[in-house]
Amino acid sequence: MVGIGTAPDSWGVWFADDPQQTSWTRFLDEVVAAGYTRIELGPYGYLPTDPVRLKDELDRRGLTMTAGTTFEQLHRPDGWDATWRDIAKTAELTAAMGAQHLVVMPSMWRGDNGEIVEERLDHEGQAKHGQAVTELGRRLAEEFGLQTQYHPHADGHIDTQDTVERFLAETDSAYVNLCLDTGHISYCGGDNLELIRKYPDRIGYVHLKQVDPKVLAEVEAEGLSVDEAVRRGVFREPPYGAPELPPVLEALAGLDAEVFAIVEQDMYPCAPDVPLPIAQRTLAYLTAHGGSRSI
Numbered sequence: 001m002v003g004i005g006t007a008p009d010s011w012g013v014w015f016a017d018d019p020q021q022t023s024w025t026r027f028l029d030e031v032v033a034a035g036y037t038r039i040e041l042g043p044y045g046y047l048p049t050d051p052v053r054l055k056d057e058l059d060r061r062g063l064t065m066t067a068g069t070t071f072e073q074l075h076r077p078d079g080w081d082a083t084w085r086d087i088a089k090t091a092e093l094t095a096a097m098g099a100q101h102l103v104v105m106p107s108m109w110r111g112d113n114g115e116i117v118e119e120r121l122d123h124e125g126q127a128k129h130g131q132a133v134t135e136l137g138r139r140l141a142e143e144f145g146l147q148t149q150y151h152p153h154a155d156g157h158i159d160t161q162d163t164v165e166r167f168l169a170e171t172d173s174a175y176v177n178l179c180l181d182t183g184h185i186s187y188c189g190g191d192n193l194e195l196i197r198k199y200p201d202r203i204g205y206v207h208l209k210q211v212d213p214k215v216l217a218e219v220e221a222e223g224l225s226v227d228e229a230v231r232r233g234v235f236r237e238p239p240y241g242a243p244e245l246p247p248v249l250e251a252l253a254g255l256d257a258e259v260f261a262i263v264e265q266d267m268y269p270c271a272p273d274v275p276l277p278i279a280q281r282t283l284a285y286l287t288a289h290g291g292s293r294s295i
C-alpha cells in the first residue's frame with residue numbers, strides 16, 4: 001500500500017513563525033477539507049509544541065502524523081551538539097504523536113542568493129558523514145523509537161544521484177534509509193524509478209512533488225538557489241511537472257513494505273486561498289493512480 005498524506009509545505013509553510021504563512025488552525029482544517037488523513041509536523045513550532053494539545057487538535061480532526069522533518073549539520077566536525085539539540089526536540093514531539101519516522105535533511109552548500117557557502121564533501125567527508133548519520137539514526141531509534149529517513153535536498157550536501165548512492169553505501173540500513181523526494185531527485189538530475197529499482201529495501205518513506213522543467217532550466221542558467229526556484233514556482237501541481245507520478249506509485253506499490261508518500265509541493269510564499277484547491281485536485285489524482293488516503 002502507498003499511503004498518501006500531506007504536509008505544511010503544501011500550504012506554503014517553511015517557518016515556525018511567519019506572518020505571510022497560513023495559520024496552523026486553517027492549515028489543519030483545510031487538510032481535512034481536502035480529504036487527507038495523514039500529515040507531517042512541518043517546521044518545529046509551527047503546530048503547537050505541547051504534545052497533549054497537538055494530539056487533541058489532530059484527534060479532533062481525525063488526523064494522524066507520519067513524521068517530523070528536520071535538518072542536520074553532521075558533516076561539520078563540531079556539528080553533533082547543534083544537530084542533536086534541534087533534532088531531539090522534533091523527535092520527542094514526533095514520537096509523542098505516534099509517528100514512526102523522522103525525515104532528516106542535509107545542510108546546504110549553496111546559499112539563498114545562489115552563492116557557494118560550503119565546499120562539497122570529498123570521499124573521506126562523505127564516509128565520515130555517513131557514519132555520523134548512522135550514529136544519529138541509532139540514537140533516534142533507541143531514544144525515541146523513530147526510523148530515520150534521509151531526505152536528499154537540492155543545494156544540499158546529499159543531492160545528486162551520485163551523492164545519494166554513495167550516502168546509501170556509507171550508511172547502515174538498520175538505522176538509516178531514504179526519504180525519496182521525487183521533486184528534489186528530479187531537480188538534481190536523478191532518476192526516481194532507478195533508485196526504487198536499485199534500492200527497494202532502502203526506500204523507507206517518500207515525498208511526492210514535481211518539477212517544472214522550464215523554471216528549472218532558467219534557474220540552472222542563472223545559477224540560482226532552490227529557494228529562489230521555489231519562489232519562481234519550480235515545484236508544480238501534479239500532473240504538470242516531472243517525474244510522472246503514476247509509474248512512481250506503481251513501483252512503490254510493488255515494494256515489500258507499506259510506504260507513506262506525502263505530498264509536499266513547496267510554494268513559499270503563497271496566497272492563502274491557493275493551497276486548498278490544489279490539495280484537493282492532487283489527492284484525487286494520486287488516489288486515481290493507486291495511492292490510498294485512508295488510515
Ligand SMILES: O=C1C[C@@H](O)[C@H](O)[C@@H](O)C1=O
Nearest residue numbers: 009069151181207264266
Ligand atoms: O522536506 C522538505 C522540507 C522543506 O523545508 C524543504 O524546503 C522542502 O523542499 C522539502 O522537501
